[in-house]
Amino acid sequence: MQVKQKVYEFYKGTVERVTAPRTVSAFLEKGVLSVPEFILAGDNLVAKCPTWSWEAGDPSKRKPYLPANKQFLVTRNVPCLRRAISVEEEYDAAGAEVVLDEDGEGWLATHGVQASKTEEEEDIPSMDTLDIGRSDGIKSIPSYFSGGKDEEEEDIPDMDTYEDTGDNLAAAEPSYFIAEEPEDDNILHTRTYDVSITYDKYYQTPRVWLTGYDESRMPLMPELVFEDISQDHARKTVTIEDHPHLLAGKHASVHPCKHAAVMKKIIDVPMSGGVEPEVDKYLFIFLKFIATVIPTIEYDYTMDVDLGSTS
């Protein structure tokens, strides 16, 4: 599997090197993006949803066909209040429709459709409820999970203090260490994600990358990221790879091989009604579609995407 992936990456890299980047638009015909269209759509995303920024990435990984300061898009510290698995279980339990089909677009339901969300939010982010103790295959690092009750804790320097601010009602003596802070009654401990969008030259589409952090702001093991991916996609369309613009770490990525086809299908709907979608809205549509893969990661994108030119 690994070898296959390596060979494939090598092939893809070679093709990317020898082919010129797309400059002519084929958005309406194929659902793909040219490089200038990616920049245009990215600028529009940053303007409308300012939690997104352009970034330069590591200079050694700079792609010459993209502007130096606009190599990829990123939004950081995005809350992920609950696990995608738990959302799906609820759907099953409630017999809910997963596909929102009123517009005939066949999109999966995304944020906020499930019933008992508010109660759940309070329970899920707590570390005790996470099944992180599994040691087979997943090497858990005890100090990441300072709330845990593992015996391992004794040997390893842990930070049993820092995630829990419950007893810091310390209006008393100023100590060198911590300030006065009111009782922690509803500070949310939750996973967060850095979500980035790169341009995939081979598939001529954007590509989404996820970097996760646990409740104590420590990097999330890639394996645990799968808990936040719709089970229809985990380990199939989502893989763990090196980031094209960052040096360190392994990042989860939604594989772009089907992106163009899906985008084409989505834009065909307004087109059959005589409305021509504007290419600068590409990323809004794209992110709406990606939300079906990562339903609980609450990044910003304009909810009411108006595909047409009337907006």
Place this chain on the structure above:
Amino acid sequence: MAGAGAMGFPRELMVQRIQSLVEEGFWDALRRHKLDVLGTDDSPIPITGYYTPRQRRPMASFFNLRSGSLVPPSHSSVGDRNNCPVPGTLINTNNMRGFENLDREQLLKAEAKKILHDIVSGKVEEDPSVLLRFLVTSFADLKNWKVYYNVAFPSLVFNSRITLLSLQPASKVLTKEEAASMYTSLQKWRTSSETTVIPFFLVSISSDSSASIRQLKEWKACQGNYQKLLFGFYDHGCRSDCPGWVLRNYVAFLSIRWKIEKAQIFCYREYKGNPDLEQSLIGEASFPSPYGWDNPEFLPDAIGWEGVKPGKGTKEMKPKEIDLQSMNPASQDEEKQ
């Protein structure tokens, strides 16, 4: 929010602590830097952290360190609204013993002294981000692909009482007209690449309800020309009952540099990248001048080691630990076999 009702005014100022979020890229960059450049040199290194106002409900924002943090900010992205660069210091020791033996109390005081110096000298007015100065101590155990570290957000211990006289959502304090004008001005401030990364600012509201936002260095110029003057700052916090951490050093600045004893504060927070006047807070604080601070030899007390509870000694301080095994080429080869 629960708890707010129980605490009446006036009350002692409490603040919401700030949390660091260190990307693996930062440690990877340090690893490379140590191997390629530093060797066994363990002298302090200037680094850059990234601060933002609270951006998303319902959580607070974090203080970010990334791969670019070892590079001076002028070389990384400038004027990015989601990344206010803040100067910091990294002390990376060569071994565990050196790491454990660091005198964290003195290190913190040394940073506090720098902050005080920047307040007194007026540097804060030119570059307000120095009020957010931070400190990282680490031991990068490269043989075992591990890093042990602690982060501190030094905060001057004001030796007179800071009292909070009121604190309410901005949308409740301002009139509709004032809120509308303020919203527009804040958006303008946040859109301009020149001002968007400046985390401390002045808001003046004139008698015709129009609000304008200015830099701290314009304080003298805008005196007298307003109905209300608010001392604004980017607030990372999400609580409705207390401001964020950085207000403490801001108050110290207002008191020591401008001799202010009572001020209206504005805790600026955002929702989806736009001003969130429902969760931004306006309050009033009083803080009589502290004593002894005009002595040039004065060494202020400081607090701010992340995650340490009161009463624990520095020597006992537990480090955070991060595993960099995923960056180890050897372990990746193993996986493949």
